[in-house]
Amino acid sequence: MERLEKYYNQIKNSPVFYGMNDEELRGLLECFNARVRKYEKEEMIIRQGDMISNIYLILDGAVNIEKDSYWGRRIIISRLGKNDNLALSFVGSKDVESSIDAITVEDTLVLILGYEKCTSMCQNACVRHKVLINNLFQILSKENIELIQKIENVSQKTIRDKLMTYFSNEAQKNHSNTFSINFNRQDLADYLNVDRSAMSFELSKLQKEGFIKYDKNRFELLS
Amino acid sequence: MERLEKYYNQIKNSPVFYGMNDEELRGLLECFNARVRKYEKEEMIIRQGDMISNIYLILDGAVNIEKDSYWGRRIIISRLGKNDNLALSFVGSKDVESSIDAITVEDTLVLILGYEKCTSMCQNACVRHKVLINNLFQILSKENIELIQKIENVSQKTIRDKLMTYFSNEAQKNHSNTFSINFNRQDLADYLNVDRSAMSFELSKLQKEGFIKYDKNRFELLS
DNA sequence: ACATTTCCGTTGTTTTTACAACAAAAAGAT
DNA sequence: ATCTTTTTGTTGTAAAAACAACGGAAATGT
Structure with a gap:
């Protein structure tokens, strides 16, 4: 477990918290029980079948989003890095388990927010939550577009x-x-x-x- | 231009407006300048390069999301139907033009909401907007997961x-x-x-x- | 500096695919 | 029902990819 403060500036500048002032951000980090965790090289952050209820933000390092095709063949869906989010779509889709693995390709630092806990508590109350979800919507949009681009890449014939x-x-x-x-x-x-x-x-x-x-x-x- | 009322019940039950009561929904439809439009078979709803500022909801029919690879080869990214949204990710990503075409495969009825107009006006004011963006977030999550599944499909070797x-x-x-x-x-x-x-x-x-x-x-x- | 391991390029062989051309079947039009 | 058009299945051939095996380069550890 690493100290949060050390990365505060980077966190503040990440797309997830875009448009928040210090007060809002600190409140949010507390409300979401934010913590920083370090993963070793080749460690699994997420496994196929996991239920995802946290928001993961990569502070430093690199992570592969992979899927094992049923005969050992590995498919790399995407390579993520600093300021990218992991498996956000599985946070948004309730009751859907992860269809992908997230594996670090080097030592990686991740910010983890307990999304579930906060949203069920503060419901319609907290204003910051509205800004957050707006940001998440935009991040997911970008991810979506990148997936489409990836489909274009792998759909070429030669x-x-x-x-x-x-x-x-x-x-x-x-x-x-x-x-x-x-x-x-x-x-x-x-x-x-x-x-x-x-x-x-x-x-x-x-x-x-x-x-x-x-x-x-x-x-x-x-x- | 078709009458909105005729499809009111279906609209009300679509995921986009999940969790809204009649009053909220009607307010929203007005705020977003909602209208229903009919497209003929093989008509283009969206073209590569378009700037998308509307939310499109398919009320009836079927639509291909396609991309033309630069030598005439056609890639079908997905086939959408009733209650699906078109190109939602390009609404969320400001200033990104569509990288895909949306083409009807049969006569198709679409509900169109002027997203841009409303969000710039009611900003933080309207409560319904919060429910809406929450729904959009979930819809986009599902889309995302389906794209990953499609990648799995086309990534098989034989x-x-x-x-x-x-x-x-x-x-x-x-x-x-x-x-x-x-x-x-x-x-x-x-x-x-x-x-x-x-x-x-x-x-x-x-x-x-x-x-x-x-x-x-x-x-x-x-x- | 040396040994060890990982990564990368090359080549030959086998498998799979794309492509083209055509026939059969189905769907639509009159 | 007849004709036309579209869709689907079949086959042969040429092109491309996968696979396996190997040698050399680069990186890593000691």
């Missing part, structure tokens, strides 16, 4: 098209044709749903043909 | 696995091993991201091998 679609999207996010990615090769393959070695092969081909340049995890989109 | 995953999910939704699907073959192929003829072939093979039985759009999961 490995080449998947890679180029993914790179285009990354370049756009970074406002630059040069960008680094968080994934290693295996993770990228699991994200794009292709075989790693086939993907590696396609990457070199793309480089030889002059579409991209890369060195380790740094990529450049040419032309 | 056509057979995609079909069986899809069928399992449908059977579960219907609480029965026998169920009808809305898609015709081409649409199902575009949804699962596979070639139609290859899929047809795989379907007959699955039937021959005794895994499924089907007649037209009615399927049964055996074993």
